[in-house]
Structures are given as C-alpha cells and as structure tokens.
Amino acid sequence: MPDLPSFALIPVIDVVGTFVFAISGTLTAADKKLDPFGASVIAFVTALGGGTLRDLLLNLQPIWMQEERFLVTVFVSVLVTLVFRRDIGRFRRTMFLFDTVGIALFTVLGMEKALRLGVPPLIALVMGVVSAVFGGVVRDILCNEIPLIFRREIYATACLAGGVTYLLMRLAPVPAEVPFGVAVGIIILIRVLAVRLKWAFPNLSAGE
Numbered sequence: 682m683p684d685l686p687s688f689a690l691i692p693v694i695d696v697v698g699t700f701v702f703a704i705s706g707t708l709t710a711a712d713k714k715l716d717p718f719g720a721s722v723i724a725f726v727t728a729l730g731g732g733t734l735r736d737l738l739l740n741l742q743p744i745w746m747q748e749e750r751f752l753v754t755v756f757v758s759v760l761v762t763l764v765f766r767r768d769i770g771r772f773r774r775t776m777f778l779f780d781t782v783g784i785a786l787f788t789v790l791g792m793e794k795a796l797r798l799g800v801p802p803l804i805a806l807v808m809g810v811v812s813a814v815f816g817g818v819v820r821d822i823l824c825n826e827i828p829l830i831f832r833r834e835i836y837a838t839a840c841l842a843g844g845v846t847y848l849l850m851r852l853a854p855v856p857a858e859v860p861f862g863v864a865v866g867i868i869i870l871i872r873v874l875a876v877r878l879k880w881a882f883p884n885l886s887a888g889e
Contacts, residue, residue: 695751696754699751699754701783705727705779706725706726709820710824728754731787731817788868810840839868843867846863
C-alpha cells in the first residue's frame with residue numbers, strides 16, 4: 682500500500698457529509714411527524730451513528746466528542762430542514778438524494794480514517810461501510826422501519842463497489858482527490874441506477 686495522501690479537504694467534506702446525513706434524518710423524522718427534539722435525535726444518530734461505531738471499533742474516542750463542529754452541524758441542519766422543509770421536499774421527492782450523497786461521502790471518509798491508522802485495506806473497507814450505513818440502520822429502527830440495508834435494494838453493495846474502487850485507485854499515481862471523487866461518483870451512480878432501473882437482489886426463501 683502506498684503512502685497515504687494528505688488530502689486537505691477531508692475536514693470540510695466530513696462536515697458536508699454530516700450535514701447531508703442529518704438532513705436525511707430530519708426529513709425521516711418529519712415524515713414520521715416527530716417533534717423538533719425527536720427530529721434532532723434522529724438527525725444525530727443518522728449523521729454520527731456510523732462514525733461513532735467505526736471509532737469505537739478502532740479504539741478511538743468518537744469524533745463528535747472531540748470537535749464541537751459536528752454537533753453544531755447537526756443542529757444547523759435540523760434548523761435549516763425544518764425551516765425550508767417544503768422547498769427541500771420539492772427538490773428531493775424523497776430522502777433519496779441526501780441519503781445517497783451521505784453514504785458516498787462517509788464510505789470513503791471512513792475508509793481513509795481507518796487506513797491512516799494502519800488498518801489493513803479489507804478491514805478499512807468494512808469500516809467505510811459501517812460509517813456509511815450504521816447511522817441509517819439506527820434511524821430506521823428508531824422510526825419503526827426495516828433498515829434499508831436489510832431490504833432488497835442495492836445500498837451497502839454500492840458502498841462496497843465504491844470502496845473497492847477507492848482502494849484500487851489509491852495505487853495509481855494520481856492526485857488524492859481523484860480516487861475520492863471517482864469512488865464517491867460510483868456509489869452515487871450505482872444507487873441512482875439501482876433506484877431508477879429497480880435493481881434488487883432476490884429475497885431469500887426458507888423453502889418448505
């Protein structure tokens with residue numbers, strides 16, 4: 682594995698990922714008619730739940746306990762979503778857009794953080810997927826829904842595809858931003874195509 686790229690934009694992208702995931706959580710809470718406090722809780726677990734589990738598995742203190750900007754980002758996203766909910770609703774139709782951008786950003790950011798700690802690439806890939814999807818799992822459970830990754834939709838698989846692409850492209854002599862952008866783009870593309878073309882895995886059957 683080559684030396685890790687410096688990639689100075691990681692802190693900014695981390696905040697952007699937190700923001701869009703928190704919007705997704707707030708919209709879910711609004712659909713369930715929760716109050717502002719409930720919306721804040723759902724936004725928090727959606728945006729920071731995956732990263733928290735990743736950090737605990739890596740024996741680290743969760744990032745939101747070290748830097749207040751993540752909690753502030755969640756709070757601001759809740760306010761923005763509640764104030765401009767109708768405008769956002771026209772733009773997104775569902776929570777799909779924000780959720781897709783969130784999982785794409787968090788997959789690669791989670792992998793990069795693990796790689797910087799010297800974690801083997803395969804484990805880093807798992808950490809990236811955990812970062813991306815676990816917050817949504819907790820969100821869906823709290824909102825009394827079957828988590829999306831347990832349904833037929835192509836979801837975590839898109840994260841895996843983007844993550845593998847990121848690992849392979851980091852071996853190439855290209856600027857650090859290129860693997861990041863390509864991996865994020867692949868995750869978003871797979872999710873969009875999966876929804877538009879109704880790609881799905883077959884359901885398992887216990888048989889008779």
